[in-house]
Amino acid sequence: MSTCPRCDSKEAGKVSDSPVSGAWTIYACPVCFYTWRSSEDPKFTSSSLYNPDFKVRQADIPKAIHVPEIAQRK
Amino acid sequence: MAYRDFRDFLETLQKEGQLLTIEDEVMPEPDLGSAGRAISNVSDQSPALLFTNINGYRDARIAMNVIGSWPNHALMMGLPKTTPVKEQFFEFARRWENYPVPVRREASAPFQEVVVDGNVNLFDLLPLFRLNQYDGGFYIDKACVISRDPSDPEHFGKQNVGIYRIQVKGKDRLGIQPVPQHDIAIHLRHAEERGENLPVALAIGCEPVITTMAAAPIAYDQSEYEMAGAIQGEPYPVFTLPGTNLDVPWGAEIVLEGEILAGTREFEGPFGEFTGHYSGGRSMPVIQIHRVYHRKNPIFEHLYIGMPWTETDYMVGINTCVPIYKQLKDLFPDEIVAVNAMYTHGLVCIVSTKKRYGGFAKAVGMSAMATRHGLGYCKLVILVDETVDPFNLPQVMWALSTKMHPAHDVIILPDMSVLPLDPGSNPAGITHKMILDATTPVAPETRGHYSQPLDAPIATEKWEKIFQGLLNKQ
Numbered sequence A: 001m002s003t004c005p006r007c008d009s010k011e012a013g014k015v016s017d018s019p020v021s022g023a024w025t026i027y028a029c030p031v032c033f034y035t036w037r038s039s040e041d042p043k044f045t046s047s048s049l050y051n052p053d054f055k056v057r058q059a060d061i062p063k064a065i066h067v068p069e070i071a072q073r074k
Numbered sequence B: 001m002a003y004r005d006f007r008d009f010l011e012t013l014q015k016e017g018q019l020l021t022i023e024d025e026v027m028p029e030p031d032l033g034s035a036g037r038a039i040s041n042v043s044d045q046s047p048a049l050l051f052t053n054i055n056g057y058r059d060a061r062i063a064m065n066v067i068g069s070w071p072n073h074a075l076m077m078g079l080p081k082t083t084p085v086k087e088q089f090f091e092f093a094r095r096w097e098n099y100p101v102p103v104r105r106e107a108s109a110p111f112q113e114v115v116v117d118g119n120v121n122l123f124d125l126l127p128l129f130r131l132n133q134y135d136g137g138f139y140i141d142k143a144c145v146i147s148r149d150p151s152d153p154e155h156f157g158k159q160n161v162g163i164y165r166i167q168v169k170g171k172d173r174l175g176i177q178p179v180p181q182h183d184i185a186i187h188l189r190h191a192e193e194r195g196e197n198l199p200v201a202l203a204i205g206c207e208p209v210i211t212t213m214a215a216a217p218i219a220y221d222q223s224e225y226e227m228a229g230a231i232q233g234e235p236y237p238v239f240t241l242p243g244t245n246l247d248v249p250w251g252a253e254i255v256l257e258g259e260i261l262a263g264t265r266e267f268e269g270p271f272g273e274f275t276g277h278y279s280g281g282r283s284m285p286v287i288q289i290h291r292v293y294h295r296k297n298p299i300f301e302h303l304y305i306g307m308p309w310t311e312t313d314y315m316v317g318i319n320t321c322v323p324i325y326k327q328l329k330d331l332f333p334d335e336i337v338a339v340n341a342m343y344t345h346g347l348v349c350i351v352s353t354k355k356r357y358g359g360f361a362k363a364v365g366m367s368a369m370a371t372r373h374g375l376g377y378c379k380l381v382i383l384v385d386e387t388v389d390p391f392n393l394p395q396v397m398w399a400l401s402t403k404m405h406p407a408h409d410v411i412i413l414p415d416m417s418v419l420p421l422d423p424g425s426n427p428a429g430i431t432h433k434m435i436l437d438a439t440t441p442v443a444p445e446t447r448g449h450y451s452q453p454l455d456a457p458i459a460t461e462k463w464e465k466i467f468q469g470l471l472n473k474q
Helices: A058-063 B006-015 B028-042 B070-076 B085-096 B183-193 B208-214 B224-232 B311-315 B318-331 B360-369 B393-403 B460-473
Strands: A013-017 A025-028 A035-037 B019-022 B048-051 B061-064 B114-117 B138-140 B144-147 B160-162 B166-170 B173-176 B198-204 B237-240 B247-249 B254-260 B266-268 B282-284 B286-294 B299-301 B336-343 B348-353 B380-385 B410-417 B430-438
Touching: B006 B019, B006 B048, B006 B070, B006 B299, B028 B048, B028 B061, B070 B085, B070 B208, B070 B311, B085 B224, B085 B318, B085 B336, B144 B183, B144 B208, B144 B247, B160 B183, B160 B208, B160 B224, B166 B266, B173 B254, B183 B198, B198 B247, B208 B224, B318 B336, B318 B360, B348 B360, B360 B380, B360 B410, B360 B430, B380 B393, B393 B430
Parallel strands: B019 B048, B061 B299, B348 B380, B380 B430
Antiparallel strands: A013 A025, A025 A035, B048 B061, B114 B286, B138 B166, B144 B160, B144 B198, B166 B173, B173 B286, B198 B254, B237 B247, B254 B286, B266 B282, B336 B348, B410 B430
């Protein structure tokens, strides 16, 4: 498991390796759904370097508004 | 003039000098997104881009900016690449009248060459990448998404083909943004009311006419395929995906088959949008992918989106102007001359109109706001005389600077509807709107000194044709 650079969850995991061996790995976070590639600049892959303006607080995720609203069963 | 498929159009772009193939190795990030941004910065005549050597991938090919310039848009319509924008508008509007052109049904499709059934991993199958630096993930942003209305599944016209932003959130799991104004949001509402998932197909790498119609605000019960047939001048070829009632573009490079999960919303975004701002994070519907079809060595099409102008603005330019024009023309057939709603997808709209009497142009402005697209856009409507070309911004600025009187010609309408992505709306989806009447006052509105307009010298049109001919030969 890896730390998500954006929401700091510890549940992120590998979802793909580069077809050319050793070039990069793709990770995804199942909490905030951030996805990143290991070859990106560290400011997009490191929790401590990620831009604070774009950090996601895990507590805010359930409060995100629904677009569109869920329709009521008829 | 119809293009057989995406590759056929790329070949035409190549022949016309409108395709740039980049064989040097590029990094998925930041090179692909940066190149997509840069090509629109340097020219409005720019070529499409085809990347063939992407770090870490073996055979991946990624096409961008495919209709990202006026020459490429003209070629999409089968016109000479030098066709002026205003002529492209009137030709598009003329062909629009040929709707509907019935589709041509095919028994098989090239994308059936490879089928991945179960154990789908989109991160392995597609050369996905981050477009703008704070996008929440890797997006598919130029797929034609096909769905049917579950409450009227046999109605071919209600089958929708639309382009929506799609975040790849897991190996076989996508997020989709159907804002309430979108047709697919109606399909989803009907499915959720029935407690059913909504089957969908995503077609990636289509020839550009269906992509253009998928991005056009046509009526709910109008078929994008039958309108594509009108625009390309011959029936549009479709293939019914086996085991479904979904008709997909026959020539697609890649098709993803799945369903939107009823009653599910999940965190999505942010995503850099056509407003030049990130969207913020919201809870959006989720698509579960069951099956993937693709050609051998498929071309993955993507587009850059961000602060205008980008490929997005060319893609939603004329196809947005024409439906507004048609709807205004239905109301005022003898007065409406042309509509330019190309600025931030029509948040600003310029209408060229004749006037019946004083106050008429202002009513045209309010009518523009009440069109289907205007309900979510047309935050500013500028009215100009029939002699002013709304596609010629220096002329529009001239009209504003000389015809508009701030005491009489500015109307503010409070708390109107707008798309929630408008970063100035507050709350999201609500904004004041404004009409600027830059037409010449006519009776009974007799004010100003407009009785001596300056006409061009009498042989000007002749000389325009001479110069155009000379320049086209160069």
